[in-house]
Amino acid sequence: MDKKFTVTGVSDSDSGFKVRFANDLVSRIKILSKTGFDTQLIELPTPMTKAECVAHLKTTDIYADAKYKEAIDEADAKYNKVATVKAKVAKVKAEPSLEAIKARATKETVAE
16 A cells, blocks of 8 residues: 655755655654755645655646746656657568569579
8 A cells, every 4th residue: 555645845955856745744844944945845635645646746836836847747757657658660671663573583584
């Protein structure tokens, strides 16, 4: 069973913005504010898994802010296994044309 969270959001770190998950808004804000970085957390309407949290974040004003969008999209790809569709290209061997067959037959006849 997946762990459920009641708080999610985005915070800045040394390596850029990251999506965060927690069950207590106040303690999570205290921990993240010690770093002095930008933090945007929200309480969720119901407890959610990480995948559901990220999907919910995409419906909020946090996702509308361009500086958080990339981190949320990366988390979405990680937790929701966003599939990328790769087109399969069939390799087709070209059939020889009638002209090519005639030319080959003519060369073979002349060579004999």
